[in-house]
Amino acid sequence: MTTVAQVLQDKVSQTVYTIHPEATVLEAISLMADKGIGAIVVVHEGIVAGILSERDYTRKIALMQRKSFDTTVSEIMTAKVLTVTRSATVEDCLELMTDKHLRHLPVVENDQLLGLISIGDLVKAAMDDQHKLIEQLQQYISG
Template sequence: MSLTVAQVLAAKSDGGRTVHTIGKDSTVLAALELMAEKGIGALVVIADDQIVGIVTERDYARKVELCARSAGTTRVDEIMTGKVRYVEPTQSADECMALMTEHRMRHLPVLDDGRLSGIVSIGDLLKQQIADQQFTIDQLEHYIQGAPSPVHLR
């Protein structure tokens, strides 16, 4: 059974509460500096308290660096992805993986009642999938050995 987005967020080190944003008029250089400082690969782009896009390291590589543009003078809204796909906390991790795979994305903002409440990355989902698989392996090993199954709190 797939976990929900809310459960994936809760498993993150900060409980999934931290979402880094940047203004659409900011420079790409400012976005890169913020991503480097926070150790993240994407920022939600905001204008007038509304989500207007998402900007990623990939956007920079493909739309600035490869086009010989300057990160110091190019604005975020010039390279961001304007059509933002998002998920809700009740959706499953499997749904997120399918959406990310289909649209070749690595980050999905999470909206709860229309309010930005988190962001899930492909890394978050893979980490959870690996943990689930390890749990299953442990359970099967105990079953095969005839040992009582250890109690795992999740």
């Protein structure tokens, strides 16, 4: 089974963008737009304090008619962040993300942010595993 450690290693870009909880939502959304990402990890004093996604923005700024330039990230971020470790399996992460309706999971060990995986990263890894299994079965059948 493929682990999160392997998924992180295979990612094209391993950069994890972070922002401080007291930054404005406008700063966060601007950074996300500039980097082409759908979520940003909120870090305070080196520890994951939350996550801010496009979904948070849509539901908590646009629909509630708040202003991005005077609302802080901490006011709209998801504070109860589910995280995984490098030893978690792709299957476990996919199950967690499906059950909790998540698109991103921070990878944390010893309170240190090691990476961020998306549902797309996990689907790619699962597909790669299936292709490898099919090849092995074809070789077994062929003798």
